[in-house]
Amino acid sequence: MDLHDVIIVGSGAAGYTAAIYACRAGRKTLLLAGSIPGGQLMITSDVENFPGFPQGILGPELMENLRKQAERFGPEIVYDDVSKVDFRSRPFTVTAGMHAYQGRAVIVATGANAKWLEIPSEARFKGKGVSACATCDGFFFKDKEVVVVGGGDTAMEEASFLANITSKVTVIHRRDKLRASQIMQDRAASNPKIQFLWDSKVKEILGDQKVTGVRLENVKTGKETTLSASGVFVAIGYTPNTHVFKGAIDLDPKGYIVTKHETETNVPGVFAAGDVRDYRYRQAITAAADGCKAAIDADRFLAEHHKN
Numbered sequence: 001m002d003l004h005d006v007i008i009v010g011s012g013a014a015g016y017t018a019a020i021y022a023c024r025a026g027r028k029t030l031l032l033a034g035s036i037p038g039g040q041l042m043i044t045s046d047v048e049n050f051p052g053f054p055q056g057i058l059g060p061e062l063m064e065n066l067r068k069q070a071e072r073f074g075p076e077i078v079y080d081d082v083s084k085v086d087f088r089s090r091p092f093t094v095t096a097g098m099h100a101y102q103g104r105a106v107i108v109a110t111g112a113n114a115k116w117l118e119i120p121s122e123a124r125f126k127g128k129g130v131s132a133c134a135t136c137d138g139f140f141f142k143d144k145e146v147v148v149v150g151g152g153d154t155a156m157e158e159a160s161f162l163a164n165i166t167s168k169v170t171v172i173h174r175r176d177k178l179r180a181s182q183i184m185q186d187r188a189a190s191n192p193k194i195q196f197l198w199d200s201k202v203k204e205i206l207g208d209q210k211v212t213g214v215r216l217e218n219v220k221t222g223k224e225t226t227l228s229a230s231g232v233f234v235a236i237g238y239t240p241n242t243h244v245f246k247g248a249i250d251l252d253p254k255g256y257i258v259t260k261h262e263t264e265t266n267v268p269g270v271f272a273a274g275d276v277r278d279y280r281y282r283q284a285i286t287a288a289a290d291g292c293k294a295a296i297d298a299d300r301f302l303a304e305h306h307k308n
């Protein structure tokens with residue numbers, strides 16, 4: 001079985017950046033990119049907040065640039081999904097497709113997926129008025145009316161952020177009270193730009209080329225209404241892609257990888273980078289920074305534990 005210095009699992013901004021840094025450090029690097037490489041940016045249209053692109057860049061184009069830059073430094077890249085890991089002894093074993101690979105260090109950069117409403121019109125308008133990230137896309141709705149779907153801390157954070165940019169934010173929640181922490185509820189409720197629609201769910205997102213509103217259903221009465229809006233921000237949570245790592249490394253109750261000292265997991269030699277551990281920022285630039293840190297941490301670990 002071929003032995004690698006570093007195995008990187010995941011091919012978003014964190015994974016590709018980790019590959020760049022690991023290869024430049026002279027480490028024999030394997031990038032397990034997955035069968036659908038590129039991460040969340042592959043379903044993002046305009047990216048205007050990634051440094052170095054003054055005119056903005058399309059999400060898939062940015063990921064293509066990152067892939068080409070990583071390839072330039074010569075990692076082995078395999079486009080298979082990881083199905084099993086064994087971190088009980090070193091070298092570690094990671095199985096993807098029909099093959100098992102061994103690595104002296106592993107960087108997990110598998111990201112997290114936004115939870116969606118799973119209605120047909122939502123998919124049609126992703127990137128055309130439907131978003132799961134106010135920090136990423138809020139600027140496109142300056143002085144416009146938008147809705148936020150959800151009732152937890154994430155929804156209140158999104159609504160409060162959007163209230164600084166848009167003319168009006170309507171929070172749509174299927175219950176008659178919020179799940180958010182009291183401090184987040186109070187902050188949103190005290191903002192004159194934020195209003196709430198209770199006991200309601202989104203039945204359909206309306207529009208032609210872009211979003212013009214939503215059709216709502218009252219879950220108690222069944223009555224349907226429409227609400228004008230230029231944007232719909234879905235804020236019902238994220239699911240970290242960590243199912244294959246359960247039992248192998250420590251996860252928090254929501255499934256995110258627990259780290260210390262930035263990227264170290266509870267297993268020496270296994271590191272985590274990007275949205276798979278970071279549920280607070282969830283930005284391409286912070287994921288890339290995490291990938292850099294994880295690769296440097298892995299290189300230092302190898303220098304200390306493997307002299308040749």
